[in-house]
Amino acid sequence: MNAIPFGMYVPGDSILHRLDPRVKMGxxxxxxxxxxxxxxxxxxxxxxxxxxxxxxxxxxxxSDLGRxxxxxxxxxxxxxxxxxxxxxxxxxxxxxxxxxTRQGVLSAGIQIYxxxxxxxxxxxxxxxxxxxQLAHGLEAMLFPLERIRLPVRxxxxxxxxxxxxxxxxxxxxxxxxxxxxxRGVDLSAGGPLRRARNLVPIFVPVFxxxxxxxxxxxMAMDARGFRGAAHRTHMRKLYLGLQDxxxxxxxxxxxxxxxxxx
Amino acid sequence: xxxxxxxIEGLSFTYPDGHRAxxxxxxxxxxxxSVAFIGPNGAGKSTLLLHLNGILRSPNGxxxxxGHPVAENYLRLIRSKVGLVFQDPEDxxxxxxxxxxxxxxxxxxxxxxxxxxxxxxxxLQQVQxxxxxxxxxxxxxxGEKKRIAIATVxxxxxxxxxxxxxxxxxxxxxxxxxxxxLRGLPLTKLIATHDLEMxxxxxxxxxxxxxxxxxxxxxxxxxxxxxxxxxEHGLAPPIVGQA
Numbered sequence: 001m002n003a004i005p006f007g008m009y010v011p012g013d014s015i016l017h018r019l020d021p022r023v024k025m026g027x028x029x030x031x032x033x034x035x036x037x038x039x040x041x042x043x044x045x046x047x048x049x050x051x052x053x054x055x056x057x058x059x060x061x062x063s064d065l066g067r068x069x070x071x072x073x074x075x076x077x078x079x080x081x082x083x084x085x086x087x088x089x090x091x092x093x094x095x096x097x098x099x100x101t102r103q104g105v106l107s108a109g110i111q112i113y114x115x116x117x118x119x120x121x122x123x124x125x126x127x128x129x130x131x132x133q134l135a136h137g138l139e140a141m142l143f144p145l146e147r148i149r150l151p152v153r154x155x156x157x158x159x160x161x162x163x164x165x166x167x168x169x170x171x172x173x174x175x176x177x178x179x180x181x182x183r184g185v186d187l188s189a190g191g192p193l194r195r196a197r198n199l200v201p202i203f204v205p206v207f208x209x210x211x212x213x214x215x216x217x218x219m220a221m222d223a224r225g226f227r228g229a230a231h232r233t234h235m236r237k238l239y240l241g242l243q244d245x246x247x248x249x250x251x252x253x254x255x256x257x258x259x260x261x262x
Numbered sequence: 263x264x265x266x267x268x269x270i271e272g273l274s275f276t277y278p279d280g281h282r283a284x285x286x287x288x289x290x291x292x293x294x295x296s297v298a299f300i301g302p303n304g305a306g307k308s309t310l311l312l313h314l315n316g317i318l319r320s321p322n323g324x325x326x327x328x329g330h331p332v333a334e335n336y337l338r339l340i341r342s343k344v345g346l347v348f349q350d351p352e353d354x355x356x357x358x359x360x361x362x363x364x365x366x367x368x369x370x371x372x373x374x375x376x377x378x379x380x381x382x383x384x385x386l387q388q389v390q391x392x393x394x395x396x397x398x399x400x401x402x403x404x405g406e407k408k409r410i411a412i413a414t415v416x417x418x419x420x421x422x423x424x425x426x427x428x429x430x431x432x433x434x435x436x437x438x439x440x441x442x443x444l445r446g447l448p449l450t451k452l453i454a455t456h457d458l459e460m461x462x463x464x465x466x467x468x469x470x471x472x473x474x475x476x477x478x479x480x481x482x483x484x485x486x487x488x489x490x491x492x493x494e495h496g497l498a499p500p501i502v503g504q505a
Contacts, residue, residue: 132358159357168352216354217354219312220356232372233375
């Protein structure tokens with residue numbers, strides 16, 4: 001129940017953890033594009049070495065990384081066979097009209113390698129950035145949109161509060177499921193339709209209590225003088241430090257070098 | 263010391279579903295008093311508390327805080343002067359860190375940053391939770407959550423502290439610690455509770471509510487020793503021989 005598949009946040013104190021979330025988001029975007037923009041063996045070697053180094057710096061264990069990569073296993077599996085059998089070229093093995101070509105093997109390999117780099121880059125961000133920091137970074141990046149009356153601060157607040165209540169809700173579901181099981185509801189009995197129906201006695205009380213919670217939360221916010229985000233003091237300002245600047249330069253440099261290398 | 267801090271004159275309140283929760287309530291609370299509201303479930307205690315902070319409002323200005331009617335144009339002032347702590351701290355603590363939660367009120371008041379930090383510090387000291395700034399409220403114990411919930415209103419520098427069932431769900435030690443803590447806060451206190459032992463130890467005045475009416479209002483020792491009165495309103499074992 002606790003397995004959040006795609007790169008859960010791993011608390012730590014590495015340089016990657018301390019970087020400004022905006023820099024990290026920008027860098028991640030760039031790193032996700034690079035595997036597709038680089039077209040040379042040397043470039044690819046530099047790029048994957050760099051990513052591997054980042055993984056080590058972030059202090060992410062290889063088993064965590066492996067677990068993240070496993071989430072895309074079936075996509076990779078499918079992709080592999082699609083490329084293997086549909087790429088025309090010089091046949092290696094042929095069974096009837098279906099042929100595995102040299103080019104097919106090569107491009108299947110390359111696509112899977114790209115997919116893995118993509119996943120590693122994306123999960124590096126979520127491994128080293130807490131959801132709350134991500135929300136702050138997003139808020140800071142979208143802040144210019146306030147000009148066109150997009151309520152960015154409110155949205156960020158909604159996001160942070162929602163994230164805060166995920167574990168609370170999870171505990172509640174757990175508690176209610178236990179209570180219903182104690183009264184004899186068998187959650188795993190029957191076919192898919194029956195099992196879906198079994199969830200009704202869990203979700204109804206969960207929703208009821210979530211609404212009650214929301215109501216009380218709104219009252220508690222009201223009682224503490226909340227009048228919308230516009231009246232609030234701006235507290236959590238993000239500052240770009242020297243290390244953020246350096247990190248941005250390093251990633252930009254890497255992009256230029258790997259694309260230039262043939 | 264006899265400054266009237268809360269005045270209620272003929273307050274009635276009916277919920278939209280027609281349930282009449284408060285019926286012609288009148289009372290005055292002076293600065294520095296510690297008042298308990300007791301009564302069976304559904305007596306109207308919580309509804310009354312919600313009126314003190316303007317969450318619920320009576321249209322005819324029956325409730326006055328510091329001489330100001332609880333109405334739209336005084337709400338900001340009143341909400342900073344009357345700190346309302348709800349029963350379930352889980353429903354009020356919604357920020358990723360303790361600091362953010364305690365800072366929420368002052369941030370809403372538009373205080374400058376340095377003052378916010380100073381207020382948060384002070385509020386956490388007052389509930390003996392200094393050093394918890396960076397913790398996630400979700401992972402604290404119930405007693406700790408309660409104290410943080412109290413700190414979240416103390417940071418607004420209130421003059422009145424209003425608490426709904428502060429000792430519910432606490433273990434005996436947590437409960438006594440909380441009672442001691444509340445006793446140490448030099449504020450006017452209004453507490454709705456079933457915990458008569460706390461009332462005895464904390465409040466010099468007790469108001470007994472039942473079915474939306476004030477049944478008794480007087481010094482705590484007098485009311486809590488009136489077995490007949492308590493039994494009649496379901497707060498003590500029924501007295502044998504009484505109908």
